Amino acid sequence: xxxxxxxxxxxxxxxxxxxxxxxxxxxxxxxxxxxxxxxxxxxxxxxxxxxxxxxxxxxxxxxxxxxxxxxxxxxxxxxxxxxxxxxxxxxxxxxxxxxxxxxxxxxxxxxxxxxxxxxxxxxxxxxxxxxxxxxxxxxxxxxxxxxxxxxxxxxxxxxxxxxxxxxxxxxxxxxxxxxxxxxxxxxxxxxxxxxxxxxxxxxxxxxxxxxxxxxxxxxxxxxxxxxxxxxxxxxxxxxxxxxxxxxxxxxxxxxxxxxxxxxxxxxxxxxxxxxxxxxxxxxxxxxxxxxxxxxxxxxxxxxxxxxxxxxxxxxxxxxxxxxxxxxxxxxxxxxxxxxxxxxxxxxxxxxxxxxxxxxxxxxxxxxxxxxxxxxxxxxxxxxxxxxxxxxxxxxxxxxxxxxxxxxxxxxxxxxxxx
Amino acid sequence: xxxxxxxxxxxxxxxxxxxxxxxxxxxxxxxxxxxxxxxxxxxxxxxxxxxxxxxxxxxxxxxxxxxxxxxxxxxxxxxxxxxxxxxxxxxxxxxxxxxxxxxxxxxxxxxxxxxxxxxxxxxxxxxxxxxxxxxxxxxxxxxxxxxxxxxxxxxxxxxxxxxxxxxxxxxxxxxxxxxxxxxxxxxxxxxxxxxxxxxxxxxxxxxxxxxxxxxxxxxxxxxxxxxxxxxxxxxxxxxxxxxxxxxxxxxxxxxxxxxxxxxxxxxxxxxxxxxxxxxxxxxxxxxxxxxxxxxxxxxxxxxxxxxxxxxxxxxxxxxxxxxxxxxxxxxxxxxxxxxxxxxxxxxxxxxxxxxxxxxxxxxxxxxxxxxxxxxxxxxxxxxxxxxxxxxxxxxxxxxxxxxxxxxxxxxxxxxxxx
Numbered sequence: 001x002x003x004x005x006x007x008x009x010x011x012x013x014x015x016x017x018x019x020x021x022x023x024x025x026x027x028x029x030x031x032x033x034x035x036x037x038x039x040x041x042x043x044x045x046x047x048x049x050x051x052x053x054x055x056x057x058x059x060x061x062x063x064x065x066x067x068x069x070x071x072x073x074x075x076x077x078x079x080x081x082x083x084x085x086x087x088x089x090x091x092x093x094x095x096x097x098x099x100x101x102x103x104x105x106x107x108x109x110x111x112x113x114x115x116x117x118x119x120x121x122x123x124x125x126x127x128x129x130x131x132x133x134x135x136x137x138x139x140x141x142x143x144x145x146x147x148x149x150x151x152x153x154x155x156x157x158x159x160x161x162x163x164x165x166x167x168x169x170x171x172x173x174x175x176x177x178x179x180x181x182x183x184x185x186x187x188x189x190x191x192x193x194x195x196x197x198x199x200x201x202x203x204x205x206x207x208x209x210x211x212x213x214x215x216x217x218x219x220x221x222x223x224x225x226x227x228x229x230x231x232x233x234x235x236x237x238x239x240x241x242x243x244x245x246x247x248x249x250x251x252x253x254x255x256x257x258x259x260x261x262x263x264x265x266x267x268x269x270x271x272x273x274x275x276x277x278x279x280x281x282x283x284x285x286x287x288x289x290x291x292x293x294x295x296x297x298x299x300x301x302x303x304x305x306x307x308x309x310x311x312x313x314x315x316x317x318x319x320x321x322x323x324x325x326x327x328x329x330x331x332x333x334x335x336x337x338x339x340x341x342x343x344x345x346x347x348x349x350x351x352x353x354x355x356x357x358x359x360x361x362x363x364x365x366x367x368x369x370x371x372x373x374x375x376x377x378x379x380x381x382x383x384x385x386x387x388x389x390x391x392x393x394x395x396x397x398x399x400x401x402x403x404x405x406x407x408x409x410x411x412x413x414x415x416x417x418x
Numbered sequence: 419x420x421x422x423x424x425x426x427x428x429x430x431x432x433x434x435x436x437x438x439x440x441x442x443x444x445x446x447x448x449x450x451x452x453x454x455x456x457x458x459x460x461x462x463x464x465x466x467x468x469x470x471x472x473x474x475x476x477x478x479x480x481x482x483x484x485x486x487x488x489x490x491x492x493x494x495x496x497x498x499x500x501x502x503x504x505x506x507x508x509x510x511x512x513x514x515x516x517x518x519x520x521x522x523x524x525x526x527x528x529x530x531x532x533x534x535x536x537x538x539x540x541x542x543x544x545x546x547x548x549x550x551x552x553x554x555x556x557x558x559x560x561x562x563x564x565x566x567x568x569x570x571x572x573x574x575x576x577x578x579x580x581x582x583x584x585x586x587x588x589x590x591x592x593x594x595x596x597x598x599x600x601x602x603x604x605x606x607x608x609x610x611x612x613x614x615x616x617x618x619x620x621x622x623x624x625x626x627x628x629x630x631x632x633x634x635x636x637x638x639x640x641x642x643x644x645x646x647x648x649x650x651x652x653x654x655x656x657x658x659x660x661x662x663x664x665x666x667x668x669x670x671x672x673x674x675x676x677x678x679x680x681x682x683x684x685x686x687x688x689x690x691x692x693x694x695x696x697x698x699x700x701x702x703x704x705x706x707x708x709x710x711x712x713x714x715x716x717x718x719x720x721x722x723x724x725x726x727x728x729x730x731x732x733x734x735x736x737x738x739x740x741x742x743x744x745x746x747x748x749x750x751x752x753x754x755x756x757x758x759x760x761x762x763x764x765x766x767x768x769x770x771x772x773x774x775x776x777x778x779x780x781x782x783x784x785x786x787x788x789x790x791x792x793x794x795x796x797x798x799x800x801x802x803x804x805x806x807x808x809x810x811x812x813x814x815x816x817x818x819x820x821x822x823x824x825x826x827x828x829x830x831x832x833x834x835x836x
Contacts, residue, residue, distance in 0.1 A: 016632045018459050019643065020450035023441050032438035041436050043471070044464040053461070060478070077616070079628055159810060198495070210497060214434050225437065279704075279725070285711025286697075286704030289725040293703025296779055296812060304731035306724055307697070307707040313722035313765055317735070347731055361714055392577060394714060 005180070005229065006039045009065040011057050013073035013082050014156060015048040026071045026154075026161050033165055037173040038180035038229055039067060049073055054085025058151070062089070066149055069169070072156030074139040076121045083124055086153055090146065092127040100125060100140060107138045132168045136160045143168060150176065183235045184227035185243055190220065190255040190262050190407030197222050200249050208242050219396055220403025221262055224250075255410050262406035263291040269413050270301035275350035277409070279305035280318050280343035282330065283357040283373060284401050291402060303349050308339065318342035329368070331356050333385045336374035340385075344378045351413075352378040353405050359397045371397050375405040377412050384412055423598070423647065424457045427483040429475050431491035431500050432574060433466040444489045444572075444579050451583055455591040456598035456647055457485060467491055472503025476569070480507070484567055487587070490574030492557040494539045501542055504571055508564065510545040518543060518558060525556045550586045554578045561586060568594065601653045602645035603661055608638065608673040608680050608825030615640050618667055626660050637814055638821025639680055642668075673828050680824035681709040687831050688719035693768035695827070697723035698736050698761035700748065701775040701791060702819050709820060721767050726757065736760035747786070749774050751803045754792035758803075762796045769831075770796040771823050777815045789815050793823040795830050802830055 010031070012024035024046050031041045042065065047053040054073070061068045073082030087094050101123035108115040122139045125131065129142035137160035144151040152169050154161045189197060194217035201224070205213060208226075216223040224246060228238040247254060256265040270277055279289045279302075289305040292298050308314040311325055320338040328334040336354045344352025357373030364370035369389055376385040386408055390400040428449070430442035442464050449459045460483065465471040472491070479486045491500030505512050519541035526533040540557045543549065550559035555578035562569040570587050572579045607615060612635035619642070623631060626644075634641040642664060646656040665672060674683040688695055697707045697720075707723040710716050726732040729743055738756040746752040754772045762770025775791025782788035787807055794803040804826055808818040 015629070016634055018449065018462065019632055019634075020446045020453065021641070021643075022634055023443065023446065025441065028438045028441065031436065035438065042466060043475075044436065044462075046462040048460060057461075078623075159814075205496075211433070214437055216434055216437070216440055223439070225439075281704075283711075284708070285716070285720075286699075286707030286723060286725065289704030289727075290702070290708045293701075293725075293727065294813065294816075298703070299727050302703075303728040304725045304735070305704060306735070307704065307711075307722045309707075309711065309717050310721040317722070317724070317765070347735070395712065396577075398712075 006066040006176075007042045007064070008034055008039050008067040008069065009043040009045070009061040010041055011054075011061060011068065011070045012044075012046045012156075013049065013054055013070060013085070014046075015079070017046045017072070018048050024071070026156070026158055029158065029162055030069050030071075030165065033170060034067070034173070035182050035184065035227075037170070038182045039173065040182070049079040049081055051081050051084045051088060054082055055088035058086060058089035062146065062149055062151060068149075068151050070151070070153045071161055074122070074141065074153065074155045076116065076119045076139070078118075080121070080139075082153060083126060086142075086151070087126050090144065090151070092129075094124050094126050096120070097123050097125040100131065103133065103140075104138055132164050134160050134164060136163050141168070143172070179231055180229065181232050181235055182227055182229045183232070183239050184225055185239055186258050187224040187226065187243070187246060187250065188255045188257070188259050188261060188265065189222040189224065189250060189253045190265075190403060190410060192222055192253045193217075194222055197224065197250075197253075201246060204245055204249065207245070212242070218403075219392070219399040220407065221255075252411075252414070255407065260295075261291070262403055262410060263288075264295045266406055266409055266413070267292060267295045267298050267301050269410065270351070271297070273413075276301055276303050277351045277353070278303050278343045278347035278349035280339035280352065280354045281305060281307050282309060282314070282339070282355060283359040284355050284398050284405075285309065287398055287402050288353060288355065288405060291406075303347050305347075306343055314339065317346070319346060331358055331368055331372060331374060333374050333376070333387060336376040336387075337378070337383050337385050340376040340378035341383055350380060351409065353409060354378070355401055355405050357397070357401055359394045359401075361394060373397065373401045373404070375401060375408060377405070377408045379412055379416060381416055384408060424484040424594075425460045425482070426452055426457050426485040426487065427461040427463070427479040428459055429472075429479060429486065429488045430462075430464045430574075431467065431472055431488060431503070432464075433497070435464045435490070436466050442489070444574065444576055447576065447580055448487050448489075448583065451588060452485070452591070453600050453602065453645075455588070456600045457591065458600065467497040467499055469499050469502045469506060472500055473506035476504060476507035480564065480567055480569060486567070486569050488569070488571045489579055492540070492559065492571065492573045494534065494536045494557070496536075498539070498557075500571060501544060504560075504569070505544050508562065508569065510547075512542050512544050514538070515541050515543040518549065521551065521558075522556055550582050552578050552582060554581050559586070561590070597649055598647065599650045599653055600645055600647045601650070601657050602643055603657055604676050605642040605644065605661070605664060605668065605672055606674045606677050606679065606683065607640040607642065607668060607671045608683075608821060608828060610640055610671045611635075612640055615642065615668075615671075619664060622663055622667065625663070630660070636821075637808075637810070637817040638819075638825065670829070670832070673825065678713075679709070680821055680828060681706075682713045684824055684827055684831070685710060685713045685716050685719050687828065688769070689715070691831075694719055694721050695769045695771070696721050696761045696765035696767035698757035698770065698772045699723060699725050700727060700732070700757070700773060701777040702773050702816050702823075703727065705816055705820050706771060706773065706823060709824075721765050723765075724761055732757065735764070737764060749776055749786055749790060749792060751792050751794070751805060754794040754805075755796070755801050755803050758794040758796035759801055768798060769827065771827060772796070773819055773823050775815070775819055777812045777819075779812060791815065791819045791822070793819060793826060795823070795826045797830055797834060799834055802826060
């Protein structure tokens with residue numbers, strides 16, 4: 001950690017976060033919130049519901065970082081032992097607070113429930129803590145100022161954690177770290193490989209610092225995250241300079257700036273033109289429309305779609321001619337084109353997307369291996385099709401297909417505008 | 419950590435894993451693989467591309483755990499410094515290997531590419547390591563036997579990591595930890611709240627051990643993961659006893675066992691009956707069909723769906739009568755019913771699902787607030803509808819809707835069978 005910036009760490013507590021299903025996602029929210037104050041998360045940990053492990057981790061992290069944010073294990077059940085771990089780590093006592101118990105009882109009452117017998121466990125308060133009330137749940141959090149280092153302990157449920165983070169921690173940081181901010185900008189690229197992006201922007205690292213550029217690749221989409229730190233005005237200016245330099249190199253592979261992905265790029269572009277889109281999906285099974293409708297306000301531009309898993313649906317709902325299905329097979333350029341055109345005309349949209357492929361794990365043949373996907377875009381000026389054999393498992397092939405089709409749409413929209 | 423079992427830790431290296439977008443997902447795969455050998459992951463960490471931090475974390479983890487799995491930072495670029503961190507942590511030297519360089523060159527050649535100038539960085543080999551070749555990528559991994567403790571270092575890309583984990587690490591564990599296994603079973607529940615499940619199974623914790631039961635809730639679906647450890651035969655027997663005890667309590671809320679979710683439950687049940695399903699989605703925008711088609715072999719039972727974002731599509735593709743849309747509004751029980759029945763008949767399926775709602779963040783009114791969702795299931799014996807106002811943001815409301823609709827389908831399928 002460099003000396004000119006504050007360093008933070010996240011500790012998530014909960015044995016369920018050490019299984020093979022659930023990840024600690026709170027750290028993402030915390031990282032995003034802290035970045036606005038020029039504070040970087042330099043380390044993350046997850047430990048189980050064990051007093052010793054929690055105490056050891058907190059002690060370790062407080063020795064290395066200026067701010068430690070602990071989430072989880074504050075509830076009333078027997079395995080919620082974070083309070084005890086915190087008290088042990090910083091060598092403080094715990095006592096029962098009548099006032100907090102009353103507050104907890106009121107919380108239950110306000111939802112028409114009686115306070116369960118085990119709930120008073122949440123009214124155990126650590127010496128010297130500032131109590132953070134939980135307006136979206138019940139378990140209170142706490143904040144400690146330890147000679148300039150901050151230790152914050154928040155409940156695990158994201159909905160509760162987020163509100164307390166914004167309300168209680170962030171105002172603290174304004175005082176704690178005045179002036180310094182970290183600003184960032186995300187360039188989203190479609191239709192490129194991570195290694196090619198890396199190759200083409202490599203020479204800019206020396207100029208702007210390798211640590212200020214992150215490349216995140218996700219199967220057909222690459223995100224370049226640029227960041228700059230310092231006093232707000234100069235940081236923003238520096239970021240503008242940086243963005244121009246990167247844009248000059250990336251050229252038409254650049255799909256958008258500060259967008260969540262290619263779906264948002266498409267929705268924004270369509271809305272700007274007052275045009276509409278419809279989708280026809282086979283192997284992606286609705287993933288493209290699901291992604292498009294994640295974008296708030298998608299209904300202005302996205303009219304709907306057809307998921308045509310069976311040939312019957314391709315024929316009757318999309319008007320793919322039976323002879324085409326028979327001659328070329330369901331996974332073919334001809335069918336992708338007919339799906340895109342069919343959904344465009346049936347749903348009366350300006351643009352149509354068609355995707356058909358073999359996502360696996362079975363269903364491949366020598367001619368048409370698992371991973372083969374055809375996609376097409378139909379628009380006012382014609383129909384365009386592409387295909388590829390994607391590597392990876394079912395979910396990876398679907399993700400590649402989704403991004404490839406949305407990228408083709410974006411490029412056709414851009415070409416159409418010129 | 420108890421003394422009678424082996425303990426493991428995962429360390430993910432990469433500054434991109436400390437941003438606000440990407441999480442270390444490799445630890446999930448590693449946890450799942452190790453569980454089969456009776457080894458639990460007791461701690462996870464993420465650190466950036468920094469030699470000091472990597473070395474400190476590895477030293478810490480080796481002091482506390484029997485097995486440490488490190489992923490990421492083995493590539494050829496300047497920020498790939500895991501090798502140096504490992505060497506420092508265990509106090510070993512690094513030297514260049516001509517043999518490995520030749521192998522790396524061959525890997526590039528086999529894909530018709532020339533070896534980049536920076537690639538020989540991957541041929542730096544740590545003293546005393548067993549080299550693990552990477553058949554799906556380029557960067558080799560390594561394994562160290564440190565007086566009975568294992569340190570394994572694998573590349574970050576999941577596709578590469580997974581193959582090396584299975585091929586190189588797991589066979590090692592068979593020798594290392596013979597006999598002991600941890601077996602588990604997942605009970606999936608639909609239409610219930612986590613707190614109610616906790617309440618009803620609480621009394622079983624004493625009998626089977628709190629540490630052998632995890633409750634994972636995800637907006638309309640709850641997973642109870644039961645596990646047992648020991649010699650294989652007795653562990654399995656114990657798990658059977660446990661499962662029976664839990665099932666007796668959960669009764670008809672139990673949707674399935676060892677399934678990934680309610681979509682898999684639906685697909686399996688439909689396939690067993692030789693029946694088919696079609697979906698009509700508004701606010702979920704294709705999420706239900708996307709989830710159904712994540713299940714391999716879904717095409718046997720899922721014929722397709724219509725995403726009817728606009729009223730036009732509801733009317734023309736699903737046959738929702740215009741007067742119904744006008745009188746009750748698009749978000750209403752009547753429209754949900756008409757969507758379910760419409761898609762069932764238009765796509766000639768045995769069952770139809772219809773969902774319409776206001777996912778937010780805007781679009782709510784006093785009568786119909788954000789979060790209001792109506793869903794319906796149409797089947798051979800009738801049409802059933804339910805509704806609720808879900809709390810949470812857009813993605814949370816969509817997830818609740820998805821699970822609620824699939825759970826209604828499951829309950830109707832079960833009722834239909836009796």
